[in-house]
Amino acid sequence: MNLYPPYKTEDDRWAAMQTRDVAADGCFVFAVRTTGMYCLPSDCTHLPKRKHVEFFDSAEAAEAAGYRHSEFKIGSQTKLPDKHVAPVIRACRLIENVETPPPLADLAAAVGLSPFHFHRIFKSVTGLTPKAYGSAFRAQRLREELNTPSLSITEAIYGAGFNSNSRFYESSERLLGMRASEYRAGGIGMEVQFAVGRCSLGAILVARTQRGICAILLGDDADILVRDLQDQFPKAEIIGGDDEFESLVAIVVGFIESPKTGLHLPLDVRGTAFQERVWRALQKIPPGKTISYAELAKRIGSPKAVRAVAQACAKNRIAVAIPCHRVVRLNGDVSGYRWGIDRKRELLYREFEQG
Numbered sequence: 001m002n003l004y005p006p007y008k009t010e011d012d013r014w015a016a017m018q019t020r021d022v023a024a025d026g027c028f029v030f031a032v033r034t035t036g037m038y039c040l041p042s043d044c045t046h047l048p049k050r051k052h053v054e055f056f057d058s059a060e061a062a063e064a065a066g067y068r069h070s071e072f073k074i075g076s077q078t079k080l081p082d083k084h085v086a087p088v089i090r091a092c093r094l095i096e097n098v099e100t101p102p103p104l105a106d107l108a109a110a111v112g113l114s115p116f117h118f119h120r121i122f123k124s125v126t127g128l129t130p131k132a133y134g135s136a137f138r139a140q141r142l143r144e145e146l147n148t149p150s151l152s153i154t155e156a157i158y159g160a161g162f163n164s165n166s167r168f169y170e171s172s173e174r175l176l177g178m179r180a181s182e183y184r185a186g187g188i189g190m191e192v193q194f195a196v197g198r199c200s201l202g203a204i205l206v207a208r209t210q211r212g213i214c215a216i217l218l219g220d221d222a223d224i225l226v227r228d229l230q231d232q233f234p235k236a237e238i239i240g241g242d243d244e245f246e247s248l249v250a251i252v253v254g255f256i257e258s259p260k261t262g263l264h265l266p267l268d269v270r271g272t273a274f275q276e277r278v279w280r281a282l283q284k285i286p287p288g289k290t291i292s293y294a295e296l297a298k299r300i301g302s303p304k305a306v307r308a309v310a311q312a313c314a315k316n317r318i319a320v321a322i323p324c325h326r327v328v329r330l331n332g333d334v335s336g337y338r339w340g341i342d343r344k345r346e347l348l349y350r351e352f353e354q355g
Helices: 010-018 059-064 082-096 104-110 115-126 130-146 153-159 165-176 180-184 222-232 243-257 273-282 293-299 306-315 341-354
Strands: 029-032 037-039 053-056 191-199 202-209 212-219 237-240
Touching (some): 082 104, 293 306
Antiparallel strands (some): 029 053
């Protein structure tokens, strides 16, 4: 009797990835930090660098850590034939290995497809356009390099694929939402103003940067909400709001109590390219209306990416202003709300009653 299950050590799991071992599929999944996705061992179409790989005992554990499933093969989520998936994978490798994503026509030519056909199947498989995929990949890789303490900022820039400092600084704020030095320092130098209040749903925390509202958090314990904010901006200067800011909290509370008043505030939204597409679509759902995760996936042009859409909703940290509570299951059931299903039901009930 084998008392030591296979694939227990990371070396065993890495070896299984290298050989695309189908027998390992039920034992673990691997995640790639530079892409933010996880896969089965046999789905390792392109072997990533070992330092970028993290192993999990299950898909649920990988998702709890913030990864989303690869839409190429895992779980048969993508039903496109291999003849369509393979050129998209080749194109992704081309995008990942150059500083500036090649023009659409060049990518299409490299995989033997017309630009129109290539663009359509690329978006169907990945949920992103080639340009958005390139930006998301570069941003994720840059964050990983900057999170490596042994690297200088310059080394991180080159490690992320930028061939010159000037090219990087042209796009750094768009990719990171802040300067590289601020990101490396965990938000040091940033000022995040916040206030905690009460509403009929419990405690509420509202926070903003110079760019706009960066968090609206709901919960039962105000102290936990403050710690959550500190975790999001570990080295930023977090300060209590003044009287003017207190009035902003009152506006948010007023919207929660009476959704028909509307809420129009500048937002500081930071996420992957895919997440931001989902969050923009959420803002277009009017009060008193709901849609399914499948319908939301269709609206952003990625009908196959239903699970990824649900995960993007779960990553939203700006409650009510980005109304992820208006997304329900296909059968209309209410589920999956970061701040509790009961709060989601109550928000929807108020919107329907006042609609």
